Structures are given as C-alpha cells and as structure tokens.
Amino acid sequence: MPERTVYLDHAATTPMVPAAIEAMTEHLRDVGNASSLHASGRRARRVVEESRETIASVLGCRPGEVVFTSGGTEADNLALKGVAWSRRDADPRRVRVLASAVEHHAVLDPLHWLETADGFEVSLVPVDAAGRVDLDALRAAVERDPSSIALVSVMWANNEVGTVQPVAEVVELCSPYGVPVHTDAIQAVGAVPVDFAASGVDTLALTGHKIGGPYGVGALLARRELAITALVHGGGQERDIRSGTIDVPAIAGFAAAVELAVKSQGEYAERVGALRDRLVRGVLEVAPDAILNGAAPGSADGRLPGNAHFSFPGCEGDALLMLLDAQGIECSTGSACSAGVPQPSHVLIAMGASDEVARASLRFSLGHSTTPADVDTLVAALGPCVERARAAGGLGG
Template identity: 75%
Template sequence: MTTENGPAHYLDHAATTPMVPAAVEAMTAQLVTAGNPSSLHASGRQARRVVEESRETIAQAIDCRPGEVVFTSGGTESDNLAIKGLYWSRREGDPARRRILASAVEHHAVLDPMEWLARAEDAEVELLPVDHTGRLDLDAARAAIERDPASVALISLMWANNEVGTIQPVAEVVALAHAHGIPVHTDAVQALGSVPIDFAASGVDAMTLTGHKVGGPFGAGVLIVRRDLDLVALVHGGGQERDIRSGTLDTPAIAGLAAAIELAVKRQAEHATHLAELRDDLVRRVVEVVPDAHLHGAPLESRDARLPGNAHLGFPGCEGDSLLMLLDARGIECSTGSACSAGVAQPSHVLLAMGCTDDAARHSLRFSFGHTSTAADVDAVVEAIGPVVERARAARRA
C-alpha cells in the first residue's frame, strides 16, 4: 500500500531513509553541470571545487581533517577497503600479522571480506563474543589481543549494531588495541545522525559512513582514514583519493552526501529525542497488545546503550517473514533484520550470537524510525500487530 509520497507507514529507516530536501537540492544542482573533477579546464576546476568543499563540510561535521575523507560508493566498499586494505598493508610490514579480530555481530559488509581473506589470503579471523544485549565482551577482547598482540593485523568493531541497535564500547577497544599498536576500524553507518560521532575523539583509525542512511543519495559513502595509516588500494587507475580509491568522482552524489551528513549531525540531538519518544511509545503499546512480545538489545532505560530509533521485537510462535508480509499487506513496512539465502530465511547471526535459540532468532521484527516518522506510524503498527500476530501463529500451527 503506497501513497503519492511513498509507503503509507515506512518503518525501515535502518535499511534506507528518504533523501532530505537539502541533499536533493545539492545533488540536482550538480546533475545539470559538466566537468570531471580531475580535468584542468574551468568546468573541471568547478567540479573539483564542489568536491573539496564537500570534503571540508564532512570533515567539519565529523571532526576530522579534510584529507582524511576518502570518497567511496558506500558502506560496503568502505568496509571492504578498510578490512582488506589494512590487512594487506599490515601483512606487508610483518607477515606474522595474520589475525583479524571483530565482534560476532558485525554487518556482513565486514564479516564477508574477513571470511574472504581467510579463504584467499591466509587470514585468521576471530569473532569475539557479545553479551545478551549484543554488546562486545571486553574481557574476551582483551584476552584475544593479549594472547599474541604482535600477530593481530587489525580490529573491526561497529559503532552501533544494525539489527538490535546496541552501541558498542569503541573507545575501550581503541585503548586496548592502541596499547599494542593495533589499528581499529569502525563501521559507523547506523550511528551517524543518531548518536554523537567524533572521529578525532574516538581514536579509531578508520571509520565507515554512507549517505543513504542519513537522507543522502545511494551509491555515495566515505571511509575516513587517518593520514598516517597505510592502506593498500582495492581499485587501481587514476590515483584519485590519495591513491587509495581510484575512479572518477561522482560530484553530484558527493554534494548530496555532504549536505545530508552536515544536516544529520546538526540535528542529531533533536532527532534522537524525537525518535526515542516514538520508539518507546511503540514498544510499550505493542507489548500491551501482545504481552509475550519482548525487546532485543539494551533496555529502553539505557539511553546511551542503544540507538534511539531502533525497536527490535520478538514475537514467540511466529515466523518473522510471515509477520513482515502480513504487515506489508496493511501498508506497514519494516524488516526481519535476518539474512536470506536463495529465498530461504536464515536465523539472524546477531541474535544467535546474543544467545537466542534458532527459533527465537527467526521470530523477530525490526522497526526503525527516521526523519519522516510520525506518531501515526506507531498507531498503525499498534492497531495491526494483534491480528497479524494471531494470524501468523495460526499459520505456523497449521
């Protein structure tokens, strides 16, 4: 069910969120102009000016140097560049650095390149455990590092989990890693615009961001890379972006990306308050309608421990996919948060790592709020969830 402005009730902002007008305006202004940012003539210099001003805008918003901003096609490329580029660089310096440490709840854009490195490049991947809320076990991380710190090539820890919204102890891991000279990468895609992000203060060595999660365009992202960090490039060609990421720069997308990031950071505190109010109302009222429904991740009271716009709920006796489709038929769009392979739903690796059973890892839905969310979205879910859960349970029993 859709309206002239899109889905009637869109509650999947963690997957992507509509572009904000400022980003649309910045992007479309450049779509009608010509000029390759690498060209030396006037049109090229104008395009380069837009790119560099966008780089400065992002650097100011995130608190990094403009030269540390490397433009990419999005979060997946940024994660791959960070993981593979760091691993190859560190191995060149010392072939004994084969270990890659990461939490067991990372996004597949981090997990899959690590698994590829294990198969193709002799890496040893160690997935660190999390507690029942999805937060990294710091004692386990410390033990893994101190067992043989000289063999660790890098550590990757997401800023906040994309499924259950749990915020990770990035600063603590940076302190543990840097005591042994180990670089740390963080995927901050979900955190940007929802919680304060400060690259310099965080101490991380590389940070992944993308545009379409904060009202920017698809296909535009950033890897923030400390100036003294060596990365081996994935793509070779024209030597753009410090020779870390070759390819003609997409000036319109970069302009839209910068506008979206600037606005997201500027509005972060107000935005977070609004989202948390909607999220709390949703969770409270859904549990009133479906008493055995339960929240995954940190408790709502732990404001600093989870993203404000994330409500990941379990519904015993249901299949998440059935719930999703039944809600979709009523004009309510959300997510199961689980991966799909060949059309067969798989239990969420995040929930399994948190200690959920296979069945519990299948009966969940993720409702995620964004800048277009309203109280009417909450009302629609509350009105629909009782009959939908009842029907999903009946279908499973049949």
C-alpha cells in the same frame, strides 16, 4: 490497498532530505570531471573539496582523511582488506583479525574472504545478551599475541538490534599495542554523537542513504598516517587508495545530508527516541509475550534512538512481515542485505537466542519522517497480524 504506507525500515534506507536533493540536483546538469585541469574540471573539483571539508568539519577529522567511496560496503572492504594487507606487508606475522560476532555482513564477508582466500586468521569476539562486545574476551584475544594482529573491527552500533558498542574502550584496549581499530558507523552517524578524532579509531565507514542522502555514495574516514593498500586501481583518485571517476552530484548531496544529520542529531535522538519508546510500549501491550532484543531503551549500554527489535514467539518473521506489509506497514526481519535468506539472524544467535526465536524477529526502525500516527497504525495492526501468523503455523507457538 492500504490508504497510506507506514514506513518503518529506516535502518535499511531512509528518504532523502530536501537539503540533499537540492544539493545533488544543483549539479546534475553540470559538466566536468573533477580530475580535469580545465575550468569545468576545476569547478567540479571545488564542489568535491568543499563537500570533503563539510564532512570533515562535522565528523571531527581532517579533510584529507575523507576518502569517498560508492557506499558503506566498499568503505568497509577498503578498511579491512587495505589495512590488513598493508600491516601484513610491513610484518608478515600480522595475520590475525579480530571482530565482534555481530558485525554487518559488509564486514563479516570480507573477513571470511581474507581467511579462506588469503591466509588470514579471523577470530569473532563474543557478545553479551544485549549484543555488546565482551571486552574481557577481546582483551584476552589481543593480549595473547598482539604482534600478530593486523587490525580489530567493532561496529559503532548494531544495525539489527541497535546496541551501541563501547568503541572508546575498544580503542583504549588496542592502542597500547599499536593495533589499528576500524568501526562501521553506518547506523550511528546522525543517530548518536560520532567524532572521528575523539574516538581514537583509525578508520570509520559511513554511507549516504542511511542519513537522508543519495544511494551509491559513502566515505571511509582514514587517518593519514595509516597505510592502506588499494582495492581498485586506475586513475589514483582519493589518495591513491580508491580510483574511479568521482560522482560530483552524489558527493554534494551526501555532504549536505551528513551536515544536517550531525547538526540535528540531538533533536533527532530526542524526538525519534520518544517515538521508539511509544512503539515499544504499544507493541508490548498488544503482544505481551514479545521479546525486546538488544539494550533496553535508556540503558547505560546505549541503544540507537530509532531501533525497536522484537521476537514474536510462535511466529515466522517473514510471514508476520508480509501480513503487516498487506496492511501498508513496512518493516524488516533484520539486515536488508540478508532479507529473503531463510536463515536465522547471526546477530541474535550470537546474543544467545535459539534458532526459533531468531527466526521469529522483526525490526522496526524509525527515522526523520516517522510520525506518531505511524507508530499508532503499527500498534493497531500488530495484534491481529501476530494472531494470524501463529494460526497459520508459526514456530511451535
């Protein structure tokens, strides 16, 4: 067994930070439903509202615009379905939804459901070779018939290849027509500057476990004036658009993680970005034919500081992952939500990669606990693992 684990899968989930653990555990023994009127309920409600104010203060929104959810997937579903339904109810012509072709499945799958089960027309906007949405194609799709559009969804940053999307330009393009914009910012918060009000988006999804917070809690930031139809009905908690008993300890931990991640974003990006650059240089030294996917580090297009996504021609990505895992090095073939599914990455395919190159890819994602030794351990082990993966019968290498 390896002496130590090198964890390079922070984009899937990242270790909880002490501040979040302390905030969460402080309230685990407390009793009181935040919807109850007695003293215990009011104490719980105070924790929730203070957490809401904390998140709002660092992400540039009003407290009433923070809607707590069970995580990013629910936040994306609430935005997409809830806004689409409300817009169509207000005007039956609004049945079109536009999204980038590289969205996370938490966006693509709800859109597929809206199309196949509920009569909406979904159009996926192409991206360039770096994974950046084609603004000209989006503009053409919007201008073709803006009155028929329910909403547009473009993620803030891609979870697989790390490319930062031109969200401000998307909003600028849509706003003259009154078309609401949703953004999945789950990978972006804490990694790059994120300001809800300044961005101009109408809804924004984030989650706790990507930024050092607990699992099972997240939020949708949603403009108060935007009508959203509820997905879950019950007690009417969270603005009547997200019913369910509020998880007070998790929300406290989530708020602590969000505050720390946003306030330390600049230092984090500098330190982790330098480690990422060290990793990229090392990988290309030991595997010169490796292909770095996504925007170039330091490019004008922008890339998440902790993301290094490579294709290794002639290797099966899953086989290479397991060889590294045997050395105590943990990474990913892409999105954790599609891990184990024997199909090429839809992100790389949309970027123009062949099926073979897409299946030969690995994502190394760094985070707050990553050290230079972690990077050096990966680089030292990678060359022999690539050779073994190719010798074992890769993809025509």
